[in-house]
Amino acid sequence: MKKLLLVILVIAGVIGLSVMGRSTKSSEPEAVQSFTVIEQPIESTVLASGRLRYGDEFQVRSEVNARVIELAVDEGDVVKQGQLLIRLDQENFEIEVSNQKTNVALRRNDIERAQLRIESLQIQLERQNKLFEQGAAQATTLEDMKNQIAQAQVDFTMQKLLLEQSADALNQAQKRLAKTIIKAPVDGLVSALDIKRGELAVSGGADISLMTLVDPSVIFSEIDVDEADIGNVTLGLPVRVFAVAYLDQQLEGTVSKIATSARNVPGKNSLVFPVEVVVTDSDKVILRPGMSTRAEIINRSENSWPLVPIEAIQEQTEGNDVSFQVFVVNGGVVSSRTVELGVQDDRYQAIKKGITAGEQVVTGPYRILRGLTDGDIVTTVELSDE
The missing domain is CATH 2.40.420.20 (conserved putative lor/sdh protein from methanococcus maripaludis s2 fold)
Known part of the structure; x- marks a missing residue:
């Protein structure tokens, strides 16, 4: 009985404390x-990082194998379209052109000789025709003369074909000689110079560049946007760009290109989409290609x-x-x-x-x-x- 009374008192005490707690909380x-x-x-932002690069890039490559004898520009120079960039050794190409010119001259002589032979045989055939009419020549002689003329005409045709072949070879040799003078394909800035005087310029390799020309009037920030955020990025969206060298200077930009497929980037677990941002006020600070950047792509709701x-x-x-x-x-x-x-x-x-x-x-x-x-x-x- 005493134990039951003790339990009742404890329960009553707990209830009382709970009530007091509520009373205290409400009071x-x-x-x-x-x-x-x-x-x-609302203005949402997509954060991404990347690097700066200049506008259109042109890789200047050699189309012939030759040693560099002159570099007419240095890295950082501004060049005009048609300006001399590199001069290659021309000796072997000049010899080739000279040899092909000799071959063309010989072929022309052969054609002239074949033409003269045809004319001579035709004169002889006319004489034999007159003698035949007078009964002083045999028919077999006439037939032999006609066969000789036909063979001479075949030789003449062949010599003309050989002349065309030699002329083509000369034309190709002259083009190879012309390619030893490398000129700027467009106006631009020499952003990279990958060869030195005395080194061998090699043709045929897409990855073998002598120098790189860029359009300095436009600069881009190439950024990597996480695949989870790419759905919030569209062409034309405004972008705040911060170069690492000028973190306190906000630059304005616009999304100009979005990659159609994702790629893996070392150090990131998720896939990213390369996005190109054109910097529209790049004259505020001195920007150089390769600078690291931080970008904030701004997506402002219409509603x-x-x-x-x-x-x-x-x-x-x-x-x-x-x-x-x-x-x-x-x-x-x-x-x-x-x-x-x-x-x-x-x-x-x-x-x-x-x-x-x-x-x-x-x-x-x-x-x-x-x-x-x-x-x-x-x-x-x-x-x-x-």
Whole structure:
């Protein structure tokens, strides 16, 4: 009986403490920070890193194998289209041209000789025809003369073909000689010089470049966008570009090209899409190709949305279901509200459904926010949206 009485007293004490706790909580409202929901477009950003490069690049290559005897430009020089860049050794090519000219001259002599032979045989045939008419020549002699003329005409035709062949060979030799003088294909800046005087220029290799010309009037930032973010990137979006050498100087840019396929990048677990950003105000600072850059691609929504600070959002998990909620303050009393999220920027979360502009939501402190329940009484200190 005494034990039963003791148990009853303990239970009563626990209930009493619980009631006192509730009474204390309701009598002393929690002080929370609040925010009045605003409605406006939201600006989300996609962050990426990359490097600067100049505009169109032209790889200057040799089309013949020869040693460099003159470099007419240095790295960093600005050149005009048609300007001399490199002169190669011409000796072997000049000899080849000379030999082919000799072959052409010989072929022309052979043609002339064949033509003279045909003319001579035709004169002889006319004489034999007259003698035959007078009965002083045999028919076999006439037939033999006609065969000789036909053979001479075949030889003449062959010599003409050999002349054309020699002329083609001379033309090719002259082109090879001309290729020993390498000129600028376009206006540009010499951004890289990969050969020295005395070195051998080799033809036929797509990866063997003598120098690189670039268009210095345009500069790009080539950045790698994570595959999870590429859906938020479209052509023409504005971009804030920061070169590592000038982190305090914001440069304006525009997305000008998006790769159609992803690629692997060393050091990253996910795939990335290369994106090209043209820097539109590159004259603010001295930019050089190869500089590392940080880019912020700006995607501003066309519609206005109710916005709340990110810290006001509470995630709720039940099994495999995930939902989000905020605590709304009305007359000093809080109530939970399930919301549907939209895009977000560095500060605000857009709300698609569940809340409207003008309502007041709790933003913190976190230690209080995580313990709030419907019906709790609070006092609020409103945060500014500045």
